[in-house]
Amino acid sequence: MPVLTETIGPILARKLTADDLPGLVILEKSTEKEPWTVDNFLGEFERPFFLPLGLFINNELAAFLFAWLLPPETHLLKLTVSPRFQGFGLGAGLISILVDLTRRSRGEKILLEVLQTNQKAVTLYRKAGFTIDGRAKNYYLAGDALFMSLMIDDFPAYRPKDGVIWENVS
């Protein structure tokens, strides 16, 4: 894998707000067959346990993760990396940050659902230590779902990569 910060410059990680909606909607449309609408996004921002994280490269939203922090469980709702920045470790980096924030919120476990045929995502989750707890037939229009979970004690402590500047991630 290329060294991220040398290849595409410094990455800024921070929590997102409703002001980031324009970038979120563009990224969502470029990666999802059934993209969330502005109302879907706004509804999430109103939840007190909602965690929206973004990674920015040259002021552009390059990746985002949406989760619900509900200790002892964290629910990973969305993980999206811009096609231009896929394969550089941003998805893995966002999961590492989520593990760290889950730990700080006294959470013990992260849960998610993923389309079984989404090979990139399933491989990423398996590499991060997630295990498959169950399956559901035709859960999505596109096919079956895998239910996966990660006990966060099974994940190593997060160490930010060089060049990742933290802002408001607490």
Ligand SMILES: CC(C)(COP(=O)(O)OP(=O)(O)OC[C@H]1O[C@@H](n2cnc3c(N)ncnc32)[C@H](O)[C@@H]1OP(=O)(O)O)[C@@H](O)C(=O)NCCC(=O)NCCS
């Ligand atoms: C799935 C997704 C988030 C991965 O993000 P990413 O930043 O490209 O992933 P990373 O660069 O961090 O790669 C981490 C691991 O994922 C796996 N992976 C990444 N690209 C892959 C590919 N093309 N094929 C198979 N596995 C792949 C690899 O295991 C990789 O680890 P490695 O580099 O050590 O081999 C990204 O492809 C994406 O946004 N896809 C569209 C939206 C989506 O499907 N989200 C998940 C819904 S649950």
